[in-house]
Amino acid sequence: MPPVSETSEYSVIAEGLRKRYGDKTAVDGLDLRVRRGTVCGLLGPNGAGKTTSVRMLSTLVRPDGGRAEVGGHDVVRRPDLVRRRIGLTGQHPAVDEILTARQNLRMFGRLFHLSHREARARAEELLAQFSLGEAADKQVRGFSGGMRRRLDLAASMILAPEVLFLDEPTTGLDPRGRREVWDAVRRLTATGTTVLLTTHYLDEADKLSDWICVVDRGRKVTEDTPAGLKRAVGGDRIEVVLADPADLPVTTTAVARVAGGRPPETDEAELRVHAPVTDGVAALTEVARTLQEAGAAVLDIGLRRPTLDEVFLRLTGDRPDEETDQEKQKENAA
Structure with missing residues (x-):
């Protein structure tokens, strides 16, 4: 068992978590720690084990090996206590389209064993918290996708869970x-809720996550802050896009000079020249001055930083479609 100080620091702890479906391993020794009141993005290609991991941590699937604690309680030995401390929002909203937003939240309150008075009061709190007050008495069938998802998030917060699992919330x-x-998730973490987020939108993970864990083939590949992962891929790159192919030689020379003499990458079809640099501002200033003096026709020039897309592709590579589909089917078999 982790020491008391550790369990008070982390809302989610997984050690060597494993799950198999037949002869396929969906999760293969996953280690994970999520600090209280933060958003942890769980990223990986289809079939990497993300959904299975969430299902084990939320007590929907029993692990085959390893151990996990959520909200300070073991997911196998005390699933009842874990369920009292979590909320789970799947890929598709679970609200009733015929009912109004207010009726939905009151219904969920009663399903969570709140009294009539408590359910009504909690519904009003959540309608205000998720900016649904003006639409409270409208049928959900007329809601936009964003409003439905916000209502779904509100329903998962009926008992103000310590940990909220979000599986592809904006698909x-x-x-x-x-x-x-995104705004709703930020408001939740501001009140102390811990969020474990799975998403294929890497810009979403970048904007929301305090910490990111990248998994592939059921194992953790790496973890860090979004900025830390980008730094691991590389620093700033200077990029120049030209209007005239005749300006490629002078541009290549200028970019190579600020890149320490290393040959820059050149895309002759798109007339783009780019290279990594250490002092981005100085490099940009020098190249811009050189090209201006040479009379080069520049369409665009700037500094480019690595994106999470680049990090993701560097860490996970390309996966054959057939294998990905098979693994995703196994992962969704629970």
């Missing part, structure tokens, strides 16, 4: 709907 939403969900 299929438009940019406005995604932003509404």
Whole structure:
């Protein structure tokens, strides 16, 4: 068992977590720690074991090996106590479209064994917290995707859980709907809720996560802050996009000079020249001055930082579609 100081620091602790479906291993010795009041992004390709991990941590699936604690309680020995401390929002909203937002929240309150008075009071609190007051008495069937997802999040917060599991919370939403969900998640963590987030939208993980764990083939590949993962891939790159192919030689020379003499990468089809640099601002200033003096026709010039997309591809690589599909089917078999 982790020491008391550790269990008070972390809301989620997993050690050597394992799960098999037949001859396929979905999760293969996962180690994970999520600090209280933070958002941890669990990233990986399809079939990497993300959904299975969430199902084990939320007591929906029993692990085959290892151990895990959520909210200070073992998920196998005391699943009842774990369930009192968690909320779970799946990939598809679980609210009733015929009922109004207010009726949905009151119904969920009663399902969680709140009294009529407590359910009504909690519904009003959540309607205000998730900015659903104006739509409280409208049928959910008329809600936008973002509003439905916010209502779904509100329903998962009926008992103010210590830990909220979000599995692909913005799948299929438009940019406005995604932003509404992001704002709701930020409000939750501001009140002390710990969030474990799985998502394929890496910009979403970048914006929301305090810590990111990358998994592949059921194992943890690496973990760090979003900024730390990007630094591991590489620092700033200077990039120049030209209008005239005749300017490629002078641009290549100028970029190579600020890159320490290393040959820059050149895309002749897109007339783009780029290279890593150590002092980005100084490099950008020098190249811009050189090209201006040479009269080069520049369409764009700037510093580019690594994205989580680049980190993800570097760490997980390409996966054959057939293998990915088979593993995803096994992962969803629970």
